[in-house]
Amino acid sequence: MFCHSPMRRVHTVRLLAIILIGGVLIGGALGLRNSRWAQERRLKKTDLPTLIALASEQPRRPLVHFYLGTALFNAQRFEEAAESFNRCLQLDPRFARAYVGLGMCAMKRNRPDIALNAFQQAIKEDPRSAEARFMLGTLYIDFLQSNSLALPELLKATELDPKNDGAWYRLAECRSALSQPNEAIEAAKRALQLKPNQPEYHRLLGQLYAFKGDFKTAEPYLKRALQLNPSDPEAHYSMAKLYLSRSPRPQDLERAAREAQQAVALAPEMPPIHVILAEVAVRQGKMDEAVQHLQRALSLDPENDAATFKLAEVYRRTGKMEQARQLVEEFQRRSNLKRDIKNLIDRIKHRPEDASLRLRVARLLREQGDLFRAANQYQVCLSLQPNNEAAKKELEALMKQVRAQQKDKPSSQDKVAPD
Secondary structure, three states, rough: OOOHHHHHHHHHHHHHHHHHHHHHHHHHHHHHOHHHHHHHHHHOOOOHHHHHHHHHHHOHHHHHHHHHHHHHOOOOHHHHHHHHHHHHHHHHHOOHHHHHHHHHHHHHHHOOOHHHHHHHHHHHHOOOHHHHHHHHHHHHHHHOOOOOHHHHHHHHHHHOOOOOOHHHHHHHHHHHHHHHHHHHHHHHHHHHHHHHOOHHHHHHHHHHHHHOOOOOOHHHHHHHHHOOOOHHHHHHHHHHHHHHHHOOOOHHHHHHHHHHHHHHHHOOHHHHHHHHHHHHHHOOOHHHHHHHHHHHHHHOOOOHHHHHHHHHHHHHHHOOHHHHHHHHHHHHHHHHHHHHHHHHHHHHHHOOOOHHHHHHHHHHHHHOHHHHHHHHHHHHHHHHHOOOHHHHHHHHHHHHHHHHHHHHOOOOOOOOOOO
16 A cells, blocks of 8 residues: 655644645735725825826726826826816725815815815714814815814814824914913924924914014924014014014114014015004004005005004094094994904804894905905805795805905915825
8 A cells, every 4th residue: 555654744743734825915916006005005196197098998996086186286287187086086986085186176266165164074074083083174174264263173183183284383373363372382382393493383382472472482482483584574573573572772673673674675566564563653653654664554454454544543643533533433443343253153053043143244245355255155055945045145145255366376375185
């Protein structure tokens, strides 16, 4: 009888094991190569012309359209990018990152209404999307001027992604606008820890400490901001404001004048700089020069309260009482308008489903010139009362006005599309 030797059996078992392991490894490698992660990694590195060709060859692959949208966005082809993101969402309606991309395209095209819906849908599909929370908070600040709405979104964004320095920075700005300087400082410090050489972060910390009256701590931050970016008009403006606030000494007045002149040379269209230059001129006794700066500030921003109030003061000091009275009346009118808006918003907090309150506050915001927030309130009104023809017509006219004003204005968002 023929029998296998023990050694031969061992070799056979080893060979089978090797074959089995090899098969598993090959199968795993093939599976990994075709995994979503691997596909995304390859597409992320693919150039725009190749992505365009892939989208034509493989029109039913949502990932291809998503990365094509991302590449088009980064090439500043926002209309085409939006089309690609929409195509991706037609194929995969639950693709949260595509909604984020669509919202960012809408912001670039100055369509906050589309952006708002897109970011909210992204969060609905993926409540843990830090990018969607961050962009929604940014939209609330930059377009709807609502820091109270932005705050919870930015808090969630930093919770979900603590390494997002941009989210910490916007949170610091938001906290500052809500008169929470200590919390703002902590958020700004977190941003600075993550990116120590970002000039805006140094500038913001300097501004926050100056606001608290801690000029000794503020000054090094502002100086560092200017070392990193000498062409930042806001940093020069903040330095001028610090020197004016710190003391009445002649050397600080000279420093303030120098910084303000540098700021206005860099950004002649920035109204607050002209207000600072006017304050310098007043302290130097140059009232005619102060009037010129304040009139320039108001020509750039007719609703600038600081310029209005300061010009009334200068007119009083120079005996022009009638002009001063008219400016005080205008200042009071705007103050009353702000008060009425605040009162209505407080009422809305208790009656959020009241469409009439939404319409009233929308009209007041439009009168104030706060067009994006007005549009948001009109939209809420129509969601509660879809057949309100007056609100429909007013919103349509308002959005035409918004698009006309924003046509040539670059968006504040220079972020790269989500990947």
